[in-house]
Amino acid sequence: MILLFLLIDHFKTRVKMSSNRAYYILKFFVFQSRIWQFLRVLINWRCVKLDKDFINLAARSLVWPVCLVGAIENEKHNIMTVAWITQISANPLQLVISIDKSRYTHNMISETGEFMVSILSSEQKEIAAVCGSRSGRNVDKIKQLKIETVPSTVVKVPRLAGCLANMECKVVAQYPAGGRTLFVGEVVAADVGKENLKPMIMYRGKYIG
Amino acid sequence: MILLFLLIDHFKTRVKMSSNRAYYILKFFVFQSRIWQFLRVLINWRCVKLDKDFINLAARSLVWPVCLVGAIENEKHNIMTVAWITQISANPLQLVISIDKSRYTHNMISETGEFMVSILSSEQKEIAAVCGSRSGRNVDKIKQLKIETVPSTVVKVPRLAGCLANMECKVVAQYPAGGRTLFVGEVVAADVGKENLKPMIMYRGKYIG
Structure with a gap:
């Protein structure tokens, strides 16, 4: 100046x-x-x-599978939509899911040490939308969406009928990730749905399958 | 008896x-x-x-994106195919990848604290196959496949041309997972490829995209 x-x-x-x-x-x-x-x-x-x-x-250019993660505590069964999930190990078969600490399902999983991963098919977009936007604190999503449940073989959380696959998981580790927790789950039992089902796929914020 | x-x-x-x-x-x-x-x-x-x-x-009913994970150490640049990857946090934007401890890239990442994720398009299946089956200890995969590299903006590892997207990552945490390591990387810079490219997708062991 x-x-x-x-x-x-x-x-x-x-x-x-x-x-x-x-x-x-x-x-x-x-x-x-x-x-x-x-x-x-x-x-x-x-x-x-x-x-x-x-x-x-x-x-968002990474393709995402769309799943429901279920947990049960004091006879209350809740499900939420999760797309941030991947396998991390083959033997033992382990998955990792990332869940926000504020979510209702978060505490249910961390307290019971169990969760269910139900992979959605391309025909279940309404279920994905509802379970991803409403909290189980206020609504019984399973009743509202009339989802049929099937008893599990190892964990308490029931399987969901009509999905691509169900994986019963036991938590083997938890790691912090900002406002989220990484739950590492070992798959202890599983079933696979009908052969003609196709996977729901998310890519850059849109469904491409 | x-x-x-x-x-x-x-x-x-x-x-x-x-x-x-x-x-x-x-x-x-x-x-x-x-x-x-x-x-x-x-x-x-x-x-x-x-x-x-x-x-x-x-x-395997979870759809997998197919990526190349790159690392550089002592001027040696190596890439390997990785499909076990997912976003785990939005703000800061973090990813997790699972890499076998025996892999050449594993030590490069854990020592330099940096890696590059290059998401493959549906037209790069040969690259995915070669980089998933051969070790960088014996072959220079980038030279062999004639992959063009582009300088990065934050990390040392170069970007790869022709991919769906490149993400420059800095390691913020490492967790053990059996014979593997979970590398949590924060994305510090990125680019996106041409709009007409489509993602490579793996489902139940087959490419569906």
Whole structure:
């Protein structure tokens, strides 16, 4: 800024223009520098936002299976939609699921050490939508959606009829992940649904199967 | 067995048959019990095998994305095929990948704390097959497959051209999982490929996309 003043003073004395005119030139420079500052903030904000958008879009480019995760506690059976799930080991066969700490199912799993993974078929989109948006604290989703349950062989949580597959899991480890918990479950028993069922697949926020 | 002897003695005295005949009846019972024992073992083995087959088939009913995980150490860049991957948190955006401890890439990631996830498109099946079956200890897979690399913005590991998306990851946690390690990576930068690309999808051991 001081440099700018000196420059204008020098300019003023050299061309002998009026002080008024020099003042406007100064004002213009100051204004321009403010515009630049504003633009720089705007560009930075836009870049950060674009970076985040790219990161989000890239992560959503991983295809997701769509599952229901079930838990039971004090005879209360609840299910929720989970898409962040993957196998992590073949022998013993283990899965990992990521569940938000605020979810009703979270405490049920961490207290009982058991959960059920029921993989949804492409025809069960309504179930996925309802179980992903409503909390089991207020609604009995299984009754509301008239989902048929089948007794399990090892864990207490029942299996769900009509799914692609059911996997009975026992929790073998829990790890923190921000506001979420990673539950590592060992599959202790399973069944597989009818052969003609096709998997529900999510890709970039849309169902492609 | 003693009960069987007593029974045969009783039978023998009652019907006054020859000792020889009783011996053969006894032998038949013993033989039959051995057959039963053998059958029981066989049935049990078959049931356990069927259970395991069901568990495997159920787990493979989760659709898998197919990715290349890249790492770099001492200027040596290696990639391997990974399908056991999922997002686990949205903010910060984190992924988890499961990698066998014996793999060449495992130590590279655990020592440098960085890796690249390049999601494959449905047209890159040859790359997936080669990078999933050969070790980078013996072959330079990137040279062999003539994969073009692009410089990264945050991590050292380069991005791969022509993929669905590239995610630059920094390791924030490592957890043991049997003979494998779960690497939790925070995505620090990303890019997304051409819009017309479709994801490679694995379902029950086959490519369906």
